[in-house]
Each structure stands twice: as structure tokens, then as C-alpha cells.
Amino acid sequence: MESVDSVSPALQRYGDEVLEDQLWQRPGLAPRERSIVxxxxxxxxxxTVELPYYMNRALDNGVTPGELSEMITHLAFYSGWPDAMAAVEVAEEVFSARHISTDRLAEERPELLPLDQDFESARRTRIEGTYGTTGQGVQQFTTDVLFQEVWLRPGLAPRDRSLTTVSALVATGLTGQITSHLNIAMDNGLTEEQADEVLTQLAFYAGWPRVFSAMPIFKEVLDARSL
Known part of the structure; x- marks a missing residue:
């Protein structure tokens, strides 16, 4: 942003010397993964102010238009429809400027990935044991739409879908959901080093307080998995 130097020269310096020259060059996550986070x-x-720049950067770093489209769909369920719709407006301009046609986007009704019956059974048992009959509508949509449809859409690989979810939870301070989704992410192939780098990336893009609030939960999950 050209105006940064005229408002905060120090911010410009940190952006150049720390954000670009250090953070984005760290080897723990590939540039494509840092873009997803x-x-x-x-x-x-x-x-949404800087989102056009970072969507373009994501596309340059190897995130496909279809994957970006699928991230927006996925996050409608994890951050809410209004946030997803705001992202749609930004993506529409980005796609238009890059002449990205709709045939390069995620399919509306693709053939879904196979359902892991053991995981789904354990998930439903855990949810029912925790919440009982509370929020029956939420539980129904969680099963029928979120985990038996959205999570099985092939437009975003399970590991990238987990990376998207965990990043959103940390960024919004929703620590109560991190344990289950970080475990899912690691089951989907995220390594301990990569999990640490997700926190490092998010410290700059969501703020130190949110990351420090998430760090004890990450530690607990990683410690438990190393036993």
C-alpha cells in the first residue's frame, strides 16, 4: 500500500524487513500454504481492504481459483455467511481482472470423497455425549451438510481444508474448537513443524494475543500426540 510510508514509516520498515524478508521466507511452510493460512x-x-492483494498473491503462489473458491464456501460455515459474501465480492473483482472463468472454479455438485465411517461414528458419539439433545438443528446440519458434504468436497484437499479451518479458528479467537480441528489437521497430514509455522504466520496476520491464546491448546494437542 503506497500510503503506508507517509503514515507510518516504521510499519513500512517492519513490513519490508520482517514480514516480507523473514516471515514469508521461512521454510516451515511453503508460500502456497502461507497464502492459505x-x-x-x-x-x-x-x-477486505488487503484481501485483493493476498488473494492475488495466493494465486501467484499456486493456490488455484477453484481452491480459493472452495475456501470461501468452506469458511461460510466456520466464520459465517456475511464474511463469506464479503470475500465473494473481493474474489469476483480479482477473478475478473485475471480473466478467470467459472469453469475454473469449484464444482457446484461434485462427486464427494468417501466418508470415513469410523471417524464419523466417533464424531457423532462425541457430539451427542457432549451436547445431548441441545441444538438438534445445529447437530443435524453439522452431520448432514458440514461433515457429510462440505468436508467431502474434492475442490480442496483435506489437509488444505484443515489448514483453512484451523487458521480461521485461531484468527478469530475461537479456542474451544481448536483441539478437535488441529487433531483432524494432523490426521490429514499436517506436521508438528507446520503447525508451529501456522501460529507464526498468524501472529502477524491475526495478532499476538490471539496466537498466544491458542498456543497452550496447540501444545496440549502436540504433547498428547507425541506420547
Missing amino acids: TVAAMIARNQ
């Missing part, structure tokens, strides 16, 4: 955090927090 960053865009997910910005969509979840409805930060």
Missing part, C-alpha cells in the same frame, strides 16, 4: 484468516475476520 493468510487468506483464511483475513476472510474469517472480514478484513
